[in-house]
Amino acid sequence: MRNLPIVVILGLAAGAAVGAEFEVRQAGRVFAPARLVVGKGSIVHFANDEKFVHHAFVDTPQFAADTGDIPPGESRAIVFTRHGVYAIRCAIHPQMKMTVEVSEQE
Numbered sequence: 001m002r003n004l005p006i007v008v009i010l011g012l013a014a015g016a017a018v019g020a021e022f023e024v025r026q027a028g029r030v031f032a033p034a035r036l037v038v039g040k041g042s043i044v045h046f047a048n049d050e051k052f053v054h055h056a057f058v059d060t061p062q063f064a065a066d067t068g069d070i071p072p073g074e075s076r077a078i079v080f081t082r083h084g085v086y087a088i089r090c091a092i093h094p095q096m097k098m099t100v101e102v103s104e105q106e
Helices: 004-014
Strands: 021-027 030-032 035-039 042-048 056-059 064-066 075-080 084-090 097-103
Touching: 021 035, 035 042, 056 075, 064 075
Parallel strands: 021 042, 035 097
Antiparallel strands: 021 030, 042 075, 056 064, 056 084, 084 097
């Protein structure tokens, strides 16, 4: 997974990256980046760089997903299958928020 940060940078620079893989880091009780634009079908990996558990989720009428608990040093993924703008939160640390915008294109 060492190449994923490069994919994130390229994906952000190009706008919506179709069906790509992205990595979001969880450190300092924040998601980094705080906003991500992806194509429908893209996979976003949530990596926990902290010494405690995180738990990323999105719950809307259009799309819901949940990583479950992410232990320190591990990551979990969400596949974004529906276009829209989604608020991602940590179920354990409510101050942690980010936005994932999913384009209609696959």
